[in-house]
Amino acid sequence: MICQKFCVALLHWEFIYVITAFNLAYPITPWKFKLSCMPSNTTYDFFFPPGISKNTSNLNGRYEAVVETKLNSSGTYLSNLSSRTTFHCCFWSEEDKNCSVYTDDIEGKAFVTTVNSLVFQQTGANWNIQCWMKEDLKLFICNIESLFKNPFKNYDLKVHLLYVLLDVLEESPLLPQKDSFQVVQCNCSVHECCECHVPVPTAKLNNSLLMYLKITSGGAVFHSPPMSAQPINVVKPDPPLGLRMEITDTGSLKISWSSPTLVPFQLQYQVQYSENSTKYIRKTDEIVSATSLLVDSVLPGSSYGAQVRCKRLDGLGIWSDWSALLTFTTQDVIYFPPKILTAVGSNISFHCIYKNEKKIVSSKKIVWWLNLAEKIPQSQYDVVDDHISKVTFPNLNATKPRGKFTYDAVYCCNEQECHHRYAELYVIDVNINISCETDGYLTKMTCRWSPNAIQSLAGSNLQLRYHRSSLYCSDVPSIHPVSEPKDCHLQRDGFYECIFQPIFLLSGYTMWIRINHTLGSLDSPPACVIPDSVVKPLPPSSVKAEITVKIGLLKISWEKPVFPENNLQFQIRYGLSGKQVQWKMFEVYDAKLKSASLPVPDLCAVYTVQVRCKRLDGLGYWSNWSTPAHTVVMDVKVPIRGPEFWRLISEDTTKKERNVTLLWKPLMKNDSLCSVRRYVVKHHTSHNGTWLEDVGNHTKLTFLWTEQAHSVMVLAINSIGASSANFNLTFSRAISKVNIVQSLSAYPLNSSCVILSWMLSPSDYNLMYFILEWKILNEDSEIKWLRIPSSVKKYYVHEDEKHQHDADLYVIVPIIISSSILLLGILSVSHQRMKKLFWEDVPNPKNCSWAQGLNFQKRTDIL
Numbered sequence: 001m002i003c004q005k006f007c008v009a010l011l012h013w014e015f016i017y018v019i020t021a022f023n024l025a026y027p028i029t030p031w032k033f034k035l036s037c038m039p040s041n042t043t044y045d046f047f048f049p050p051g052i053s054k055n056t057s058n059l060n061g062r063y064e065a066v067v068e069t070k071l072n073s074s075g076t077y078l079s080n081l082s083s084r085t086t087f088h089c090c091f092w093s094e095e096d097k098n099c100s101v102y103t104d105d106i107e108g109k110a111f112v113t114t115v116n117s118l119v120f121q122q123t124g125a126n127w128n129i130q131c132w133m134k135e136d137l138k139l140f141i142c143n144i145e146s147l148f149k150n151p152f153k154n155y156d157l158k159v160h161l162l163y164v165l166l167d168v169l170e171e172s173p174l175l176p177q178k179d180s181f182q183v184v185q186c187n188c189s190v191h192e193c194c195e196c197h198v199p200v201p202t203a204k205l206n207n208s209l210l211m212y213l214k215i216t217s218g219g220a221v222f223h224s225p226p227m228s229a230q231p232i233n234v235v236k237p238d239p240p241l242g243l244r245m246e247i248t249d250t251g252s253l254k255i256s257w258s259s260p261t262l263v264p265f266q267l268q269y270q271v272q273y274s275e276n277s278t279k280y281i282r283k284t285d286e287i288v289s290a291t292s293l294l295v296d297s298v299l300p301g302s303s304y305g306a307q308v309r310c311k312r313l314d315g316l317g318i319w320s321d322w323s324a325l326l327t328f329t330t331q332d333v334i335y336f337p338p339k340i341l342t343a344v345g346s347n348i349s350f351h352c353i354y355k356n357e358k359k360i361v362s363s364k365k366i367v368w369w370l371n372l373a374e375k376i377p378q379s380q381y382d383v384v385d386d387h388i389s390k391v392t393f394p395n396l397n398a399t400k401p402r403g404k405f406t407y408d409a410v411y412c413c414n415e416q417e418c419h420h421r422y423a424e425l426y427v428i429d430v431n432i433n434i435s436c437e438t439d440g441y442l443t444k445m446t447c448r449w450s451p452n453a454i455q456s457l458a459g460s461n462l463q464l465r466y467h468r469s470s471l472y473c474s475d476v477p478s479i480h481p482v483s484e485p486k487d488c489h490l491q492r493d494g495f496y497e498c499i500f501q502p503i504f505l506l507s508g509y510t511m512w513i514r515i516n517h518t519l520g521s522l523d524s525p526p527a528c529v530i531p532d533s534v535v536k537p538l539p540p541s542s543v544k545a546e547i548t549v550k551i552g553l554l555k556i557s558w559e560k561p562v563f564p565e566n567n568l569q570f571q572i573r574y575g576l577s578g579k580q581v582q583w584k585m586f587e588v589y590d591a592k593l594k595s596a597s598l599p600v601p602d603l604c605a606v607y608t609v610q611v612r613c614k615r616l617d618g619l620g621y622w623s624n625w626s627t628p629a630h631t632v633v634m635d636v637k638v639p640i641r642g643p644e645f646w647r648l649i650s651e652d653t654t655k656k657e658r659n660v661t662l663l664w665k666p667l668m669k670n671d672s673l674c675s676v677r678r679y680v681v682k683h684h685t686s687h688n689g690t691w692l693e694d695v696g697n698h699t700k701l702t703f704l705w706t707e708q709a710h711s712v713m714v715l716a717i718n719s720i721g722a723s724s725a726n727f728n729l730t731f732s733r734a735i736s737k738v739n740i741v742q743s744l745s746a747y748p749l750n751s752s753c754v755i756l757s758w759m760l761s762p763s764d765y766n767l768m769y770f771i772l773e774w775k776i777l778n779e780d781s782e783i784k785w786l787r788i789p790s791s792v793k794k795y796y797v798h799e800d801e802k803h804q805h806d807a808d809l810y811v812i813v814p815i816i817i818s819s820s821i822l823l824l825g826i827l828s829v830s831h832q833r834m835k836k837l838f839w840e841d842v843p844n845p846k847n848c849s850w851a852q853g854l855n856f857q858k859r860t861d862i863l
Contacts, residue, residue, distance in 0.1 A: 025210055025228035026091040030311075030318045032130045034147075035213070037089040037222050087125070089224055125222060127215070131229060132236035132318045133200070135262050140200050140209060140231055146192035146217065156217065159186040161196040163211035165204050205232040236318040237263050240291075240308045245328035247298060249337035251351055251388065253330075255306045256292035257323070266313040272322075277302035289313060300355035304328045332356075333412060335423040341457075341519035342396060343430045349392045350423050351384065352412030361414045363389040369411040369418065371402075399427045406457065428457055432513045432524040434464070437621060438531045440538030442563050444501035445531045447486075449513060450494060459517060464488050464498050466511035473508035473528035480510060505532040536621040537561050537568065537613050545574070545609035545629040547636050549720070552603050552673075554631065557595035558611045561623070567591035567616040574598065577606040577630060591616055604674030607631045637673040639716040642726035646771055646785045649705070649731075658705040660712075660731060663785065666699055667716050675718050682713040682726075708733055740765065749796075757794040772797070 026033075126147040133140050144159055162181040186196035198209065209231055213224040240257040248254045259267055269291070274283045277299045286293060295304070305327045311317040332355040342348050350368075354361040366389035368376040382390040389412065399408055409422040436447040451462055467480035488498040500509070509531070513524040538561035548555050556572055570588040575581040588596055600607065610625040645664035651657070667676050679695045685707040695701050711730045716723040740761050747755040756772070767790035774797060775783045788795055 025226040028131045028227055028229035028234060029093060029095075030132075030234060030316050031093065031095075032128055033091055033093040035089060035091055035127045035129055035144075035224050037087040037125045039087055087220075087222060089222060091129075091225055091227065125217070125220075129213075130318075131227075132234050133205075133231040135235065135238045135260055135320075137202060137205060137231075137235065137262070137264070138199065140198040140229075141236075142186075142196040142198075142211075142213075144186065144194040144196070144213065144215070146194075156219075157188050157192055157194065158216040159188060159194040159196065160184065160214040161186055161198065161211055162214065163198050163209060165200070166208045166210060167204075200231050206230060233316040234318055235263065235265075235312060237267060237310050237312075237320045239320045239323040240269065240310050241323075243306065243308060243323050243326045245304060245306060245326060247330070247334060247336050247338065248294065251298060251334070251336040251353070253295040253298045253304060253328070254292055255295065255308070257308050259291055259310065260320075263312075267310040268313045269308055269310045270319065271306060271308045273304060273306040275302060275304050298330060298334065300330050300332050300334045300353050300360065301358075302330050304330075331421060333419040333421045335410075335412065335421070337423070339407075339424040339426070339519050341426045341428075341517055341522065343522050344396060344398050344427060346396055346427075347392060347394045348396065348425070349382075349390055350410055350412075350425075352389050352391075352423075353387050354389075354412055354414055354419070356414055356417075360387045363387055365415050367413050367415060369413060371409050372411055372418065393425070396425075396427045398429045399425065426457065426519065428515070428522070430513070430515060430522050430524040434511055434513070434524075434527050434529075436509075436529045436531075436534050438503065438505075438535045440536060440561060440563055440623065442505060442531075442535065443503070444499055445503045445509075445529070445534070447488075447498045447500070447511065447529070448491075448495045449488075451496065452494065457515070457517065461516040462496070463514045463516060464496070464511060465514050465523075466509050468504065469508040469510065471506055471508070473510065473530060477510050477526040477528040479512055479523055479526050486511075500531075503531045506530065532564075533619045534621065535564050535615065535619075537564060537615075537623040539623045539626040540570065540611045540613055541626070543609065543611050543626045543629045545607060545631045547600075547603050547607075547631055547634070548597065549634075549636050551597075552636050553597040554600045554607055554609075555595060555597045556609050556611065556629070558626065559594065560613065564615065564620075568613040569616045570611055570613050571622065572596060572598075572609065572611050573625070574600075574607055574609045576602070577608045581608055589616070602670060603636050604633055604669035604672075605631075606633060633669075633674050635672075635674055635719040638721040639667060639672045639676065639718055639723035640725065641671055642714045642716050642723040643667050643671075643679070643699075644727055644787055645714050645729070646773075646787075647729060647731070648783060659702055660705045660710075661700060661702040662712060662714065662729075664699050664714055672716055672718055673720075676716045677719065678717050680715045680717060680722070682715060684711040684713075685709065705731055752798060754797045755794065756797055759793070 128145040128147060129142060131140065131142040142161060146157060161184050163184070164181050184196055184198060186194040188194040198211070200209070207230070208228050210226060210228050212226045213222075215222040215224070238260045240259060242258040243255070244257070245253060245255050255271060255273060257269075266289070268287060268289050270285065270287050271293050272283070272285050273293075273295065275281065275295070305325055307322045307325050309320045309322045311319045334353045336351045340348050340350070352366060352368075354366055363383045363386060366381075367378075368381065368389075368391040370376055376391055380392050380394075382392065384390050391410070391412075399406065407424040407426045410425055411418050411422045413419070432449050432451075434447055434449045436445050438445045447464070449464070464486045465483040466486055467483045486498045486500070488496040491497050507530070508528050510526050510528045512526040515522045515524075540558035540560055542557075542559040544557045546555050547553070554574065556574070558570070560568055568591055570593075572586040572588065573583040574586070575583045586596060586598055607630065609629045609631075610627075612623045612625050614620060614622045643664040643666070645662050648661040648663065650659045650661070652659070662681065664679070669675070676697075678697060679699070681693045681695055681701050681703075682690065683693065683703070684690045686709065687707055693701065693703075709730060709732045711728060713726045713728050715726055740763050742759045742761045744756065744758045747757075749755060769790050770788040770792070772786045772788055772795065773783050774785075786795075786797075
């Protein structure tokens with residue numbers, strides 16, 4: 001029966017609580033607050049307004065709830081309380097320790113009773129409460145810590161949180177119904193601490209969260225007054241990340257950290273740090289909005305500790321937990337900066353504080369060394385203050401790697417004593433050349449650069465950055481503060497290649513290479529490129545090459561590429577076809593020309609021709625060479641002359657006939673221009689006149705000599721016509737024989753070569769040329785002949801055929817004079833008109849050693 005009455009009372013209270021909840025809700029603060037409940041039969045009596053059950057009361061119009069609780073009468077610790085005890089529960093905080101009661105007296109006159117929170121703490125039940133929104137903005141958390149004191153004991157603690165998210169924020173919203181509250185059970189530990197989790201949709205972070213607590217402890221059930229919060233205003237960030245300390249380039253201690261990544265608003269930070277040095281011990285607490293804090297006057301051999309926490313910068317918010325404590329101890333020698341990365345030609349400085357045992361060395365006694373091998377001149381020292389020394393390096397050269405060390409070691413020393421610690425100086429050459437090229441279709445620009453200049457810097461990362469201006473380039477390119485990175489890919493040739501596509505032809509692309517390293521970043525000198533000015537045109541097309549008929553010139557024709565539309569100049573290269581073409585160049589500066597004709601020495605050879613182009617104003621690049629074009633060998637003119645020919649005369653005394661055999665050599669291409677289809681012998685006699693005899697491709701003709709005088713001429717015929725200049729030979733029976741050759745000598749060199757020399761007798765004849773006839777004796781071979789200029793007095797006779805031992809050579813030197821009369825100078829030693837020349841089969845000098853002392857110039861005199 002008692003239990004039933006107690007349950008009815010609770011339900012009745014919850015109904016009244018819900019009706020008045022919104023107006024009575026306690027606003028949750030960013031700091032901790034307390035919930036205290038005190039029995040009503042204490043020194044303070046409470047009065048309740050008309051129309052509300054006497055088991056409810058209104059504290060300060062908002063923050064108190066009255067709970068009628070059925071106690072477990074079997075518990076001896078509750079012997080001082082009746083079985084039905086009413087508790088007044090109140091929210092309060094360290095900032096406001098009073099709970100003010102607003103009520104009416106019996107006559108309806110209002111008055112206020114103020115209850116000191118100390119009374120609740122001493123005689124009632126108490127809890128510490130803190131609520132916040134987690135950093136991920138998905139979970140609202142309330143932490144409840146029990147502070148029960150006599151007459152209660154803590155056992156069987158159970159906590160439930162009832163809540164509702166109000167969709168609309170208005171001055172007089174509709175009151176939530178009892179059924180609209182959701183219940184979550186809080187997780188309680190053995191240490192009487194409970195944590196309640198309320199999920200909050202992202203879309204309702206700005207809505208009001210209305211809730212109250214139901215706490216069961218020591219056989220009693222307590223209901224808190226209603227409380228409300230706007231989740232976005234009570235966000236508790238996670239602690240800052242990555243806390244670190246380092247000595248800056250200016251000698252200060254820099255405490256830095258990273259902010260939590262999930263919060264959607266700016267944060268402020270509270271930093272606690274301490275310093276323990278030989279001079280003093282100090283602790284400091286500072287609030288900053290940046291993610292770092294500088295501490296001045298850092299001393300060597302000191303210890304520093306730091307922690308940091310954060311909360312929302314503007315508006316309400318809750319401080320995060322403190323980060324883990326970080327300690328940092330400075331060395332006995334402090335360099336600042338400890339490492340420097342710089343470019344060639346720059347000026348840099350190092351600072352140093354030197355501690356020797358427990359005393360800091362005076363800056364005037366500090367000396368500087370480079371690599372412990374080179375003392376730095378004192379003219380480069382500066383005294384900053386009593387303890388800080390400075391050294392400056394002007395106009396630096398690139399660091400030369402020393403084995404595995406890619407830096408110079410800078411030592412700060414106490415006169416002649418140097419500490420093992422040193423500073424590191426990295427100097428690299430950042431003059432990286434960037435070359436760009438726009439394709440012939442004007443659709444993309446490819447830029448290339450080599451990283452070889454900075455390969456020695458381990459751990460560096462190279463990146464091409466650029467800024468595009470709307471039109472053209474400035475006179476002096478400069479690095480723009482707003483730039484974009486460009487992806488570049490390493491090629492097989494060791495160059496990086498970056499492609500800009502699409503491109504703006506007239507825009508100025510200012511680009512440079514940024515060298516990123518843990519020590520800092522460096523930029524190469526910027527270069528500005530206009531895509532329209534670096535075009536590499538497509539090669540000329542439809543390239544043709546031919547040797548012109550009758551004119552005899554190498555004619556090259558081509559078609560200019562469609563892009564670019566600028567005037568172009570052309571370059572032609574041509575040469576005889578072969579494995580290694582010896583190119584000759586020809587320039588064409590007339591943009592309107594599409595062909596060129598060039599003289600070549602050999603009209604009957606195959607020529608290879610290529611053409612390329614470039615803008616006439618000199619901007620951009622030469623195109624690739626066109627596809628090779630080749631000439632075709634064909635007749636371009638009539639043969640320059642007919643073939644040289646000679647005659648052999650044979651007589652048949654029995655028949656009284658003379659036969660003449662004409663011998664000639666096939667015309668070479670340079671004379672035939674460029675082929676011979678057939679030979680024609682032209683005859684002329686006084687009796688029969690002139691007639692032609694077609695010989696075809698043969699090089700010999702025999703005919704009967706019957707007339708007193710007979711003239712012959714051999715013509716060469718090609719596809720264009722007959723040779724224009726021809727040799728003429730006249731046979732006459734009135735030929736005189738004149739001995740004009742005074743002497744003829746032979747010098748055998750080897751088995752295939754003989755030197756012939758001769759002397760002529762004085763005469764008035766105007767010689768045209770010599771005809772040299774020879775025959776290999778003891779072989780069935782024909783007489784061979786050569787035409788020799790009249791100015792020659794010595795001649796090498798080469799025989800390709802292999803001579804046998806004791807081979808004989810029969811030589812006759814006929815002489816042709818200007819009168820066209822054939823004079824035969826017969827060289828005779830005996831009554832026979834010939835001389836046999838004998839020589840041993842001499843080895844080829846190329847295959848023998850001259851050290852054997854053989855005389856290869858064995859002479860045989862003819863006269």
